[in-house]
Amino acid sequence: MPIDLEVQSVTKTFGDFTAVEDVVFEVPQGQFFSILGPSGCGKTTLLRMIAGFTEPSRGKIAIRGADMAGVPPNRRPVNLIFQHLALFPMMTVAQNIAFGLQRRKENRSDIQRKVTRILERVDLPGFEDKTIDQLSGGQKQRVAIARCLVLEPAVLLLDEPLGALDLKLREQMKVELKKLQAQVGTTFVYITHDQSEALVMSDHVAVMNKGRFEQVDTPQNLYHQPRTAFVARFVGDNNAWSGVVRRCDGETVEIETAADQSFRTRITTPLEPGAPVELFLRPEAMIIQPDADLPNLNRFEVIVKSLLFDGANSRLLAHPINDETELLIALPQNRQFDHIRRDDRIEVAWDEQSGICFPAAG
Amino acid sequence: MPRRFHITLPLVCFLTPVLLWLVLMIVLPHVDLLRMSLRVEDIEGNVSWGFANYLNFFKEPIYWLTFVRTAVYSIMVTFMTFVVALPVAFYITKVAAPRFQGFLMMLLLMPFWVSELVRVYGWMILLRESGVINHFLTRLGILTQPIEMLYNDVTMVMGLVYTSMLFMAVPLVSVLESLDDSLIEAAYDLGANMGTILFRIVIPHAMPGIVSGSIVVFMLTLGNYLTPNLMGGKNSLWFTEQIYNQFIASFNWNQGSAFGFLLLVLSSLVIWVGLKLTRQKLSRVVQ
Numbered sequence: 001m002p003i004d005l006e007v008q009s010v011t012k013t014f015g016d017f018t019a020v021e022d023v024v025f026e027v028p029q030g031q032f033f034s035i036l037g038p039s040g041c042g043k044t045t046l047l048r049m050i051a052g053f054t055e056p057s058r059g060k061i062a063i064r065g066a067d068m069a070g071v072p073p074n075r076r077p078v079n080l081i082f083q084h085l086a087l088f089p090m091m092t093v094a095q096n097i098a099f100g101l102q103r104r105k106e107n108r109s110d111i112q113r114k115v116t117r118i119l120e121r122v123d124l125p126g127f128e129d130k131t132i133d134q135l136s137g138g139q140k141q142r143v144a145i146a147r148c149l150v151l152e153p154a155v156l157l158l159d160e161p162l163g164a165l166d167l168k169l170r171e172q173m174k175v176e177l178k179k180l181q182a183q184v185g186t187t188f189v190y191i192t193h194d195q196s197e198a199l200v201m202s203d204h205v206a207v208m209n210k211g212r213f214e215q216v217d218t219p220q221n222l223y224h225q226p227r228t229a230f231v232a233r234f235v236g237d238n239n240a241w242s243g244v245v246r247r248c249d250g251e252t253v254e255i256e257t258a259a260d261q262s263f264r265t266r267i268t269t270p271l272e273p274g275a276p277v278e279l280f281l282r283p284e285a286m287i288i289q290p291d292a293d294l295p296n297l298n299r300f301e302v303i304v305k306s307l308l309f310d311g312a313n314s315r316l317l318a319h320p321i322n323d324e325t326e327l328l329i330a331l332p333q334n335r336q337f338d339h340i341r342r343d344d345r346i347e348v349a350w351d352e353q354s355g356i357c358f359p360a361a362g
Numbered sequence: 363m364p365r366r367f368h369i370t371l372p373l374v375c376f377l378t379p380v381l382l383w384l385v386l387m388i389v390l391p392h393v394d395l396l397r398m399s400l401r402v403e404d405i406e407g408n409v410s411w412g413f414a415n416y417l418n419f420f421k422e423p424i425y426w427l428t429f430v431r432t433a434v435y436s437i438m439v440t441f442m443t444f445v446v447a448l449p450v451a452f453y454i455t456k457v458a459a460p461r462f463q464g465f466l467m468m469l470l471l472m473p474f475w476v477s478e479l480v481r482v483y484g485w486m487i488l489l490r491e492s493g494v495i496n497h498f499l500t501r502l503g504i505l506t507q508p509i510e511m512l513y514n515d516v517t518m519v520m521g522l523v524y525t526s527m528l529f530m531a532v533p534l535v536s537v538l539e540s541l542d543d544s545l546i547e548a549a550y551d552l553g554a555n556m557g558t559i560l561f562r563i564v565i566p567h568a569m570p571g572i573v574s575g576s577i578v579v580f581m582l583t584l585g586n587y588l589t590p591n592l593m594g595g596k597n598s599l600w601f602t603e604q605i606y607n608q609f610i611a612s613f614n615w616n617q618g619s620a621f622g623f624l625l626l627v628l629s630s631l632v633i634w635v636g637l638k639l640t641r642q643k644l645s646r647v648v649q
Binding site for chain 2: 051052053072073074075079080082083084086087088089090091099100103104147148151
């Protein structure tokens with residue numbers, strides 16, 4: 001599959017500050033690629049370098065094989081959807097969408113036909129003569145997408161465009177955006193700090209931290225096999241313990257946590273006894289009141305602090321008996337655990353295979 | 363009715379000066395001006411009423427030629443002020459580092475701390491035959507003998523543009539501040555060049571500021587007396603000078619009043635046409 005976007009060891013420095021450091025990735029044609037990271041991690045700078053608003057200090061950006069060094073934004077085959085969309089308020093919907101086509105000096109009837117067709121594609125037929133302030137948030141979103149897609153860019157860049165929408169609309173737009181991308185087949189590069197947006201929509205996600213890519217992987221792999229402690233903490237919820245390795249026998253280690261709890265967990269790289277480690281566990285990996293005969297479990301008792309009811313996403317907030325560490329425990333809504341109340345003492349457990357363990361930083 | 367009293371007292375306090383100012387300074391003088399402009403006195407001092415003063419204006423070419431000249435030059439000055447002020451305002455709001463913006467605005471304001479008279483004399487010191495520029499040009503051997511740079515139309519227009527700069531730049535700065543940078547970037551990203559961005563994005567957005575700045579500059583230029591008088595010389599007659607001549611030199615207050623009224627009609631008319639052409643509403647522009 002041809003590569004639409006190629007970023008080769010791109011670095012951007014502002015004075016002493018390194019915003020983007022040695023980032024390498026490529027996006028094959030038709031992929032939905034997300035860059036996920038906390039605010040200030042350099043993802044917007046990276047996107048602006050791809051769009052052409054800033055030049056990288058080092059490294060190379062190539063779009064469909066063509067080196068983009070020194071090519072201004074108006075000559076690059078990429079388009080950017082801005083965080084606040086940047087629709088032109090002085091123009092109608094049709095004029096907004098036609099703006100890019102007019103710059104290419106396409107003839108009038110072609111422009112009109114393309115505008116009508118793209119508006120149908122984004123489910124806004126007949127909206128040509130509306131002004132921008134007559135549109136709702138979701139409609140503005142779709143006009144902004146239409147304005148870029150009508151130019152058939154090699155890569156469409158999206159800078160957290162769902163950030164300004166309310167929750168319900170955001171959920172809806174996530175699904176719509178994914179569907180639209182599958183329909184048109186344009187390569188999308190999407191940046192966001194919202195892990196749910198990245199996981200739901202993307203084929204591949206790059207997790208970015210302090211200017212570097214921590215891991216580039218499928219959403220499933222990011223969730224189940226994070227490669228760094230940052231990824232484990234940033235993608236999805238996790239319970240975290242810090243501790244020290246007591247024994248290591250190739251596949252599994254025994255870890256003693258700071259609160260003197262002892263856990264067995266699988267490892268990928270061997271660790272020396274005495275090495276400080278960080279241990280992560282997904283809330284849904286916790287089993288409430290496990291059967292007594294299940295093997296290979298880390299069992300312990302906790303006291304329930306509160307019940308966080310949220311439909312399918314309900315959790316228990318609990319802490320071990322002699323410890324104040326708060327733990328999140330997924331609470332399946334199959335009515336089996338309806339008897340659990342605040343301050344109850346219950347047994348929980350987790351399988352040795354579900355823990356994720358990293359050597360502690362520093 | 364104590365409640366009503368509480369509402370009206372501040373209202374009266376605030377309205378009284380405004381009403382006094384409007385009635386005493388604007389309405390009464392204009393009513394008197396209108397009365398005088400319709401008063402005709404013959405050589406023997408017999409008073410009659412009619413439009414003779416206005417007819418004089420049309421009969422004497424020097425009057426209406428000066429009138430047309432003043433109008434055309436004022437429009438020109440307004441346009442030139444806009445052309446000069448737009449890049450300045452754009453630089454201050456979009457290009458300069460935010461911490462320099464206040465400083466640059468100060469630089470723009472500073473010349474207006476001194477009176478117009480002093481500023482015009484400043485120009486005269488620079489430009490006159492024995493002035494600073496001529497001195498250096500002759501010293502450097504570029505000119506063999508000094509030339510008179512004052513007392514022509516070019517110098518006068520330059521002086522008027524200089525005098526009006528601030529009144530165009532301030533509304534432009536405030537209207538460009540409200541222009542979202544991402545609109546410019548979005549246009550650039552969609553393939554626009556600098557010219558397209560200027561004419562399709564920046565100017566349409568800045569239109570209310572451009573129109574309000576233009577109205578102020580146009581009115582100030584049309585009614586300016588000092589700059590055309592001092593820098594323009596004999597061949598660059600301004601209509602305000604005609605009014606002055608009628609009042610002071612000819613002592614013909616009736617004729618002067620008629621001219622004053624014609625100037626008022628002219629400025630109102632040009633502004634009305636300007637608003638129609640740019641499809642702006644006065645209520646929106648003055649906000």
